[in-house]
Amino acid sequence: MIVRRVRYEIVSRAIGPILVSTERWRRRLRDRKGGRAKAPFGPPLESTRKLKELTTLHYLTGRFADGAVPVAWVTSGFPVEVLRTLGFHTVYPENHGAICSVKRMVPVLSGAVEREGYSRDLCGYARADLGSVATGNTPVGRLPKPDLLCCCTNICQTVLYWYRALAVHFRVPLVVIDTPFVYGEARPHLLAYIADQLRELAEIAERVAGRKVDRATLAGTMRLAREGTSLWDECLRAGRARPSPWTGFDSFFHLAPIVAMRGTRECNAYYRMLRDELNDRVARGVGGIADERVRLLWDNLPIWFHLRDLSTVLARNGFNVVCATYTNAWAEAGAMLDPADPEGSSARAYLHVLLNRDLPHKLSVMKRLCREYGAAGAIFHSDRSCKPYSIGQIDLMGRLAAEEGVRGLLLEADHADPRAWSEAQAYNRLHAFMELFR
């Protein structure tokens, strides 16, 4: 334990940062030899380098985490502040699933568990993660084994079924924060239910970590989480400028720290840097794409494995995704966190996330985003892998057109698995959609 802890600390504080900075120099040298073609995009964001370093360090440290510090595998909408306070290293299988998808590894990983009987109709993140667990195959080197599994149903109930399977595999405790769906505003007994569960979570996490939650540290973590959320919101709001200083596709990648490192100083420092860079670009009139003519809203998760091609096709035609319900979801609810009332405010914040609320709320968010960001069109990614996000999209598209004049396109794909992607069909529909704006 002590040896592992020392190794973990050395990697996270010394070796990791050295490796990352060495990589930074190598990249600079490579870029000097010949920069990549920029058109149809604006100049790349400097912060992207820092993002890569942050992510690399997070996963590098993670390789040495188990046996050194308590490790929790956590869903993206989980109230993570208690875990941070207790010194858990957190792993986000959804974030890892996105990396697997970008690296186009999902068919192989999923294939491994499809042979065990998992259906291809299930969530692509879940299949990628379970496949990675089954084969030990991962693009990030190694994922530490969990001491605790933490699952919150505020993004979907799929995570519950997925984590039940992980609990059987790893034979470690599973904590479920069950967040009943909110129609309108949450009734008091829903809030009481979540607050009760948060207290249960604290007890279990304390047992696993072997220490007690320090209330002052918890308040500090809550403050950091709220501040991080607010900084992320400021970054997104920079996209209101014309031209938008970045694209929605950029923002999908830059979402990683607020999902996986929420409540840490590193996360907030990163978003301060990104915000400043974006605001500087706004001041200088630098856009995320070279010639921004039509601004769009994106609904649902990204198509991770095809983001680059899709963004290129849109940018070549002067289309920029300037806002997204997905990235906005992490900017909204965190503002409700209150360090003075950790359980009560967490209950409210984590219950009121976009995916846990009814369709009229989602429509009102979409309308607001379209107005504030000047989006004239919307791409609805009809995601075979994500039923809670996708059911209702057909009506939402109709309402947004009828009530706001925002024209929509339904684009069927999968957020993780390229086998559900029909390129010719999708681009045919996309080009027809773009013609509407000529």
Place this chain on the structure above:
Amino acid sequence: MISARKIQGRKTVAVLPVHYPRELFTAMDIRTVELWGPPGPPRGPDAGRIQTYACAIVRNALAFLASGGADAVDAVLFPHTCDSIQGLATLAPDFGGWEKPALRYLHPKGEDRPAARAFVRAELVHLADRLAELTGSPLEIPRLAAAIGLHAKIDRLRGALLSRRAFLGMGDPALYRLLRRGEFLGPEDHLAELADAARGLGEERMQRGIPLMVTGYVPEPMTLFDSLEAAGAFIAADDYAAVGRRVPAAPPAVGGDPLDTLAAKAFAMPPCPTRGGDQDARMEYLASLYRHSGAAGLIVHVQKFCEPELFDFPAIRRRFARIGAPLLYLEGELENSLSGQVITRLEAFVEMVDAGRMSP
């Protein structure tokens, strides 16, 4: 049928799958009619408002509600079963398809724990308040106690018919029709029919075919049982969400606060993935059900795109492979009848199980 209830002056509520507190409705003199789809092609164009990769239960239900199929009822209850039904619970009432009151029952996910029990109790009170708005009369606790007693009798009889299946001289098609009549009959009428059937339970084994166990969501199409019967098999153990999983494994003690009893019942049911309990516990339950029923093979019969069921299938397959149980996986989409291919697969499975029993 719904119109007949209305003539009797009773309010009627259509209920989507799967778990809900029927006792509460009985106590408030409200009839329930369950809406499992309905099966067959969608009745009306509104199914197109939900993508085809969502299950047929929700697509058909939206089409049915929007085309006026349930206009005779006074409200619809959407239990908090899965992401898709949850989505329907806001889509139909909020964006068109259902204009009358929409009720929701948010049952908790995960293990039995104090927070969950308190939540169920609060949800029951909330639902009772909504039903009182519908009927104009508040819930009377003594009537709830009586309803709990009535449904306990129904549960006992359903449990007896299922667990002592081999000793009942009634074929599966008739038995399942009887059991599923509980989805729309008044509880007193259903109880009378069950009691009548239970009189046929003897000490002598009546079923001579190949005993099989079935697990899945809903037994549709019902011609499945005709095909199995024709192939020489019968269902010795049932774990359908619509049937066996709604009979309490260990009924809670009656007495005390009826709302507490009803809240306790939610955790006394057999493990169901839609409730999200421990997967090991469910596998243990299924293996035990299989062993005690003397079944010789397992049919896993699931709805396409049904995440709760699909996520458990690999664990079921692993567990039953360890037992050495033959397993047949059937995936359907609420068809009206089985295809010839599926019937052939069923026949082949029964033959294979039979051959396995004969071999030394």
